[in-house]
Amino acid sequence: MASTHRARAVLKIKRTKTVSVTGKANAMCSGFAGNTTLFATPNPSIAAIETQTGVVNKTEVVAATRAKGAAAARNVQRSILVGMLETGVTYVQGLADASGTPEQAMSTILAAGLSVALVGQHAKAILTVTQGPEPGTVILNANAKALTSGIKGKFFFNWQSTADGKTFVNLPSTPKAKTTVANLTPLSTYGFRVCITNSAGVAEAWSQVFSFLVH
DSSP states (O other): OOOOEEEEEEOOEETTOHHHHHHHHHHHHHHHHHTTTTSSSOSSOHHHHHHHHHHHHHHHHHHTTTOTTHHHHHHHHHHHHHHHHHHHHHHHHHHHHTSSSHHHHHHHHHHTTOEEEEEETTSOOSEEEEEOSSTTOEEEEEOHHHHTTTOOSOEEEEEEEESSSSSEEEEEEESSSEEEEOSOOTTEEEEEEEEEEETTOEEOOOOOOEEEEEO
């Protein structure tokens, strides 16, 4: 019997390229606005995404003048927009997961202007977290095959941790689907997530957050 698959929403953007980020923002806004029955309460709202997109476009124009600090300011605003898009992906993924069939889930994701990656429902988890050899350390193992959809090429794995579920800390990227995180507070619960960036600099959406009690 053929295995069923879960449709996973992915951004597929170049996070350091303004045109890529704003282009995806415009696509998502168009998708939300064109399918109001499906996307009744977008999170973030269309207005919020459009406003931030406008801010990014303005800072990009200023950055082109090479004024002091302009590029850094542009990068900050662009990162804010990327974060909003990631929140939008989570919103769309929730609707897709509630769909009756994999086909309906795919249609929902595509309608939002996002790309689809199929992940086997019974495959191992996207990310596993285990206790490290020393107190306050953990080992993160990503499911490379699921994250890359089986596509061959050079990928980098990006990692983040959170102590409160709201603020995420960037951890060093690695060429392999495994990393060790140290200097954590023992007997505290942390959340971890992973995403990939390919050799062209295209980054996909962050995975769900996996919680772990550190010893």
